[in-house]
Amino acid sequence: MKNGMGKLVFKFGAMGSSKTAQALMTRYNYEAKGTRVWLVKSSADTRDGADILRSRIGLQANAFVITPGMNVKELYEVQRMDGDSYEVIIADEAQFFTEEQIWQFREIASLYDVTVICYGLRTDFRCQLFPGSKALFMLADDIDEIASVCKCGRKTVVNARIGADGKVMVRGPQVEIGGNDKYESLCWTCWRKALRDNGVDELKGIVG
Template identity: 50%
Template sequence: MAKLYFKFGAMGSSKTAQALMTKFNYEEKDKTVWLIKPAIDTRDDRVENGHRITEARSRIGLCAPADAIGEDDDLIELFAAREGRIPTDVIICDECQFLTGRQVEQLKYIVDHFDLPVLCFGLRADFQTLMFPGSKRLFEIADSISEIKSICRCGRKATVNARLDAAGNIITEGDQVCLGGNDKYVGMCYRCYYERTHAAEK
């Protein structure tokens, strides 16, 4: 029986690399993968011949084209339209924290009604340690939840996605979504996060 999987980790835990390696493993077995990514994340987009191309790209250099999913897109409708052209064996979603709760429910519908596995990779919480809507819904209805572990500089497990300013100080105010990589975010344990944020307030 197919399942909805949620694989979460802090910034720098190689979530996208694992998503792309999973894609490769399926394709090596002659399975067709539908790789999707919320359109709000444009960090890895490129323009070719006047057309914007969305990609999932990892820090170690792995990359693959992905279909951009808009906030108002209905994933059941998109899946049905694609299925008529390209039968799909598995769906992999990178940066799933940016999905809406409704879109997560649509992925769960696809799992249950089409017996198709869906693997979602993303963050659990934002820079204020609050859950993203997509991640929250995945915790509520995913069939399988697992953590992709990474470590803080101190050696403890990283659980917080700290946002940094240009000087490397931790920012605790701002919009929930602010795109960036290692230049703007660092994964750290809650203890280090607490100590640094309280030191900044003094």
């Protein structure tokens, strides 16, 4: 059944902004109305096991894992031919999708009248867009922020990476799976202060 709402949606937020919990609750609400939902996640995040979406408040579910080389549109089309015609796709960790895969989600949404809702981070620990996030900002019909609050009360905008020495890092790969670094979502002011405390006064040449 078509729901007539096919569109691509990006819901972005900092780490700890309950994106996964919202993804799982959204799926629950759709399924409660009899809507068929395909729950997927990108493969770049393996902290909870390959195919489990786990939220910080305890909700969890199995999700289909999409690796960088997969063609999402072809996967969806194979499922359609097999009779699994999902009306809604909910994707978590969407920042890790390739730009090409977001274009494929765009195609699915429009060609098959499927609502595709992508949850993910806006930027990395250096305030640089992730590939999937960049493509979603380019292509999404709707873009919504899932706001969360910094320890100081301002809105979080930076996913700061904290090194083993407890200091905010400004160098390193965009994706560091399985590393010992921790993350803290901060407002710009607190992030900037933490950088200054770490001896970084000029952003030029550090980020970008």
